[in-house]
Amino acid sequence: IDNRNNFKHVNGKSSNLYNELYKEGYLLSQPDLEYEFGNEYSHVLIGGQSKNPQKVYEKIAEKIQEMKNNDINVREFERIKKKIYGDYAVEYNNVADIGRMFTSDYIKGINSFEYMDKFEEIDAEYAKQVLKEIFTEDKMIMSVIKGKK
DSSP states (O other), X not given: XXXXXXXXXXXXXXXXXXXXXXXXXXXXXXXXXEEEEOSSXXXXXXXXXXXXXXXHHHHHHHHHHHHHHSOOOHHHHHHHHHHHHHHHHHGGGOHHHXXXXXXXXXXXXXXXXXXXXXXXXXXXXXXXXXXXXXXXXXXXXXXXXXXXX
């Protein structure tokens, strides 16, 4: 939850950075976020299309550093948190999504029904702590896939 919230702060569709990169022509589409974790690992994958992926990487790294150094806007954090909550609740409208979600959570040792209780415990300070621990430059890599010419 906190990583999704941090990502939307960094490069969500309503973020200043997304709008800046889009207007300058660096982004060809909205970036996607994948967050995967288990008992022994976790990773965050930010993917998308760009004419200049190095510039996008640099801008995202700068924004992450800025967020680490400054206070998180609590109002913005809570707005994004509500959107994530709504997106999660909508998954309960689809039987296939419920099955996928419960299976994935079970394998990870998570009780899906406790997820929403934990959701309420997450605040801006905790998200900032996670941001500092997970989004470190020494753990960031960039991979570029180019088509044949």
